[in-house]
Amino acid sequence: MGQTLLDKVWDAHSVRELPNGQTQLFIGLHLVHEVTSPQAFQMLAERGLAVRYPDRTFATVDHIIPTDESTRPYVDGMAEQMFVAIEQNVEQTGIPFFDRSTGRQGIVHVIGPELGLTQPGMTIACGDSHTSTHGAFGAIAFGIGTSQVRDVLATQTISVAKPQCRRISVSGKLADGVFAKDVILAIIGRLGVQGGVGYAYEYAGDVFDAMSMDERMTVCNMSIEGGARVGYVNPDETAYAYLQGREYAPNDADFDSARQWWTDVASDADAAFDDRVDIEGESIAPMVTWGVNPGQVLGVDDLIPSPDDVEGLERRSIQDALDHMKLTPGAPIAGTPIDVAFVGSCTNSRISDLREAARVAEGGRVPAHVKALVVPGSQQVKTEAEAEGLDDVFRAAGFEWRDAGCSMCLAMNPDKLVNDQVCASSSNRNFKGRQGSPLGRTLLMSPAMVAAAAVAGEVTDVRAMAMG
Amino acid sequence: MSDDGRITHVAGTGVPVRGNDIDTDRIIPARYLREITFETLGPHAFEDERRQLNGKHPFDDARFTGASVLVVNRNFGSGSSREHAPQALMRRGIKAIVGESFAEIFFGNCTTIGIPCLTLPATQIESLQSLIEEEPETALEIDVGSGTITAGQAAYQAELPASVREAFVSGEWDALSSLLESNDAISAVHDRLPYITGWPAR
Ligand code: SF4
Secondary structure, eight states, X not given: OBXXXXXXXXXXXXXXXOTTXXXXXXXXXXXXXXXXXXXXXXXXXXXXXXXXXXGGEEEEOOSSOOSSOOXXXXXXXXXXXXXXXXXXXXHHHTOOXXXXXXXXXXXXXXXXXXTTOOOTTOEEEESSGGGXXXXXXXXXEEEOOHHHHHHHHHHSEEEEOOOEEEEEEEESOXXXXXXXXXXXXXXXXXXXXXXXXXXXXXXXXHHHHHOOHHHHHHHHHGGGGGTOSEEEEOOOHHHHHHHTTOTTSOOHHHHHHHHHHHHHHSOOTTBOOSEEEEEEGGXXXXXXXXXXXXXXXXXXXXXXXXXXXXXXXXXXXXXHHHHHHTOOTTSBSTTOBOSEEEEOTTTSOSHHHHHHHHHHHTTOOOOTTOEXXXXXXXXXXXXXXXHTTXXXXXXXXXXXEOOSSOGGGTTOSSOOOOTTOEEEEXXXXXXXXXXXXXXXXXXXXXXXXXXXXXXXXXXXXXXXHTOO | OOTTOXXXXXXXXXXXXOOSOOBHHHHSOGGGGGSSOSTTOGGGTTHHHHHHHTTOSGGGOGGGTTOOEEEOOTTBTBSOXXXXXXXXXXXXXXXXXXXXXXXXXXXXXXXXXXXXXXXXXXXXXXXHHHHHHHOTTOOEEEETTTTEEEETTEEEEOBOOHHHHHHHHHXXXXXXXXXXXXXXXXXXXXXXXXXXXXXXXO
16 A cells, blocks of 8 residues: 555654654754744743754744835834844744845745755744645744744654545536636535544646646645645646745755655655545536634535524524624625725635736726735735736736735734724634634635625626626 | 642533634634733733624623533634633633534644543534523533533533543643653654654665
């Protein structure tokens, strides 16, 4: 019986079995950002420990950074304090740091791949649950808490139990107007927000084979929203072509050797999985969330569910979600008016996402009462988009064009919903309060659907709008 | 907790917080991630919900003041990996959590900071929550080693993965000390990874 990529990467990075039965796992690449790291550096200092391999950790700033202000000190004193903390920490420990002055700053899950730091066969950890994004390259990548950030800094290892492996195969082709975001929302809708607890998800099949790296990242990014801490796609020529020539990727002389190792790390054809799920690509429609977790999702032409459809605590969950969202059971989700449109976040802020959104926005006009903003995932994405003139398309259509950061995905910076505004968002979480207002209402969808909603002022089927 | 870090028993009163899929954004809103220390988080646990419920949230209910066992439903702690969530609960006085199920990163974060998270079937959670609501002064006692939870006259048999139970009972729930022991083995793995030490010539 063959092995999965998970098996192989796990074995290659296993230091030992700990007395508690978990694995002491070596972390090949560690990424840190300003929000979940200061306490870890503090704990390290308190125990008198040094950073074991400073050249295996890379830092950037993304969560709290203002995207409409670039002069220091920042107006927001707490943001400024966080910046000073990370600057001091990287300075004292010798960790490479991509701040704005480097031109390589951005959301940690956007810049890792972009710089070629993220590679197949690695173990990757970051104090951020969307670290699963990096699995798009065939890495085993997962989020950790701050105490574990401390562990990685001190030992380059963590204590972790090996997950089981579920292969999710999506066959066939996606319809026009259906994107990677819709695929992962459909998967979460089907398996539930805790369906993946204890599992790594291996995404396979025609649909993933045909996807670009940007698209695979969108899918792997949201694995955690389905409860799976890890999600990956086996590395292939698409991944290798993406990596070639990137700053931290193997150089041309080494590339063939690296490619061989990467190819060997992919799951064997006869690998055994703990579970399998098959989905037909053709069955997936553009998806929109209607509730307060990403599993509360439906096709854009579906009707909002009713609590009467189910029993028990589940009924309460639906009622609770409908109360928060102020939506009517049985009504169509299409046509729901929006107040804000947000294109951005580590799920959908890469160049291809911005291109799709721009294609839909072009020639349209965001109504005056809708606030629409586009926040590129990194400085490099921003530069590339501007070279293609996407910023002009967005501005002409009435969108704000911002600097790179997490922005309204979690609203730690000044970009926040107000009161009970409804936001069409390309981000990954529709939790209560996630976008900065406790009463705020988030509808997750693909960037093209966000652009369509922005221009129409309401949830709209992008298939009807731009594709015809 | 004993001086050597062993966590074998948790005793105290309980507080039920009902609902499935309570995510870490709800446990601690992102604006409190702006602090560079965990120390001040305690009073802000569930802040937005508490404000909306206007004093009716269990964390504001005087009957549950001083509770050390939190009793929750399904998939508690989903979403963000922020350790701020269990840190806020811990600094509020929570020493153990009993629920139908937990999100994985949250569960790991709790273990690392010394909060056992035990699971019970949905119906038993329901009964435990009701019991606490009806008689908030009921003394709860959790035997971490055996998973037995006694609540007044009632007893429940909860589950905890063997590795985690062992970690609490032996006092090694904070993994760092054991991780630090394998110095040479860490170097050996580091040195054999081609993406770190160099790709073999072809
Ligand atoms: S964009 Fe959102 S989900 Fe992604 S890392 Fe930033 S805050 Fe987290």
